[in-house]
Amino acid sequence: MVRNSRSSYGWVSIALHWLMALGIFGIFGLGLYMVELTYYDAWYRGSLDLHKSIGLTLLIVWIIRITWRWINTNPEISGSPIEKKAAHYVHLLLYGVMLALMITGYLISTADGRGIEVFGLFEVPAMSVSFENQEDIAGDIHWLLAWSLILMVALHVMAAIKHHVINKDNTLLKMIRPTTDLK
Amino acid sequence: MKKLLLTAVTTSALTLASLFSVSAQAADYKIDTAGAHAFVQFKIKHLGYSWLLGRFNTFDGGFSYDAASPEKSEIEVVIETASIDSNHAERDKHLKGSDFLDVKKFPKAVFKSTAFEVKDDDNAVVTGTFSLHGVEKTISFPVQKIGEGKDPWGGYRVGFEGKTTLKLADYGITYNLGPASTHVEIELYLEGIRK
Numbered sequence: 001m002v003r004n005s006r007s008s009y010g011w012v013s014i015a016l017h018w019l020m021a022l023g024i025f026g027i028f029g030l031g032l033y034m035v036e037l038t039y040y041d042a043w044y045r046g047s048l049d050l051h052k053s054i055g056l057t058l059l060i061v062w063i064i065r066i067t068w069r070w071i072n073t074n075p076e077i078s079g080s081p082i083e084k085k086a087a088h089y090v091h092l093l094l095y096g097v098m099l100a101l102m103i104t105g106y107l108i109s110t111a112d113g114r115g116i117e118v119f120g121l122f123e124v125p126a127m128s129v130s131f132e133n134q135e136d137i138a139g140d141i142h143w144l145l146a147w148s149l150i151l152m153v154a155l156h157v158m159a160a161i162k163h164h165v166i167n168k169d170n171t172l173l174k175m176i177r178p179t180t181d182l183k
Numbered sequence: 184m185k186k187l188l189l190t191a192v193t194t195s196a197l198t199l200a201s202l203f204s205v206s207a208q209a210a211d212y213k214i215d216t217a218g219a220h221a222f223v224q225f226k227i228k229h230l231g232y233s234w235l236l237g238r239f240n241t242f243d244g245g246f247s248y249d250a251a252s253p254e255k256s257e258i259e260v261v262i263e264t265a266s267i268d269s270n271h272a273e274r275d276k277h278l279k280g281s282d283f284l285d286v287k288k289f290p291k292a293v294f295k296s297t298a299f300e301v302k303d304d305d306n307a308v309v310t311g312t313f314s315l316h317g318v319e320k321t322i323s324f325p326v327q328k329i330g331e332g333k334d335p336w337g338g339y340r341v342g343f344e345g346k347t348t349l350k351l352a353d354y355g356i357t358y359n360l361g362p363a364s365t366h367v368e369i370e371l372y373l374e375g376i377r378k
Contacts, residue, residue: 038359112270112275114272136279
């Protein structure tokens with residue numbers, strides 16, 4: 001129930017999945033909102049601090065999630081062999097885009113050698129090397145990746161609903177609660 | 184037709200000759216950006232409580248100057264707007280974006296003098312066109328000669344400073360930084376090496 005089985009995800013994977021889902025929607029919305037704030041908005045500074053804190057927290061969750069996935073079996077993916085393969089690579093791509101997003105975000109804020117404070121608890125230091133116009137290049141890529149991830153997530157959500165409603169299989173259910181019944 | 188052509192040739196030859204004589208009188212200087220003995224600084228009030236300082240790291244230009252006839256001086260400075268540096272990456276990113284300099288659309292800011300009004304040996308008022316953020320305006324500001332002479336490495340140098348205040352809204356930069364921060368002070372410290 002805690003660990004994954006061949007028929008469904010365990011509680012740890014389920015919790016990590018939905019925690020990241022919540023974090024990603026939250027940070028995306030916050031990102032869109034904060035860049036529209038003006039200098040005299042009370043949350044002009046706070047929104048960015050929160051965005052950076054959530055981002056680096058998501059990185060920690062990402063590392064735990066990847067490690068957990070590595071040391072666990074994964075449930076069977078439903079569908080034809082091609083669909084299975086596609087689902088597998090899209091999942092990997094999702095993880096890759098998430099990581100790249102966090103890295104580019106980190107590169108924007110640390111381009112001048114300043115570290116990033118996470119909820120005022122600890123500071124993630126900057127790297128000792130930087131490149132020309134780092135904050136601009138990383139910023140452009142960060143923006144592109146953010147929209148790519150959200151579009152991929154939309155696709156991911158639609159696919160889950162399609163499996164549930166049209167195929168009537170347990171694709172969506174196995175990410176909601178662990179099951180022991182073998183199919 | 185032949186006569187017209189001849190007149191045209193003569194006129195351009197004369198123009199060339201007169202241009203040549205001017206540049207032969209006044210010495211031409213290259214601004215020493217290679218050795219970083221030149222600075223384009225800016226200064227703007229933060230909330231009205233303190234000053235924020237920054238600079239443009241990349242610019243280029245030259246001037247012609249002759250102590251005997253300073254009124255004939257000329258100067259041109261081209262600033263790469265993307266080189267703005269306020270010692271804070273997140274702020275620099277914002278300043279380079281469309282809220283402020285919009286450096287992708289307006290990569291260069293250029294000042295080109297049109298007149299020098301000499302006040303005394305070391306002081307003058309320069310007038311010229313300044314283009315920033317796609318807006319070109321004629322501005323005048325005082326400049327002061329700091330000194331000139333031989334350098335220890337076989338060259339000849341002269342240095343100037345000049346300060347002016349720009350209203351950001353005049354150049355289409357209207358992001359609200361507060362009532363105390365509507366103007367930015369630009370300070371030029373330029374050392375030229377005689378060509």
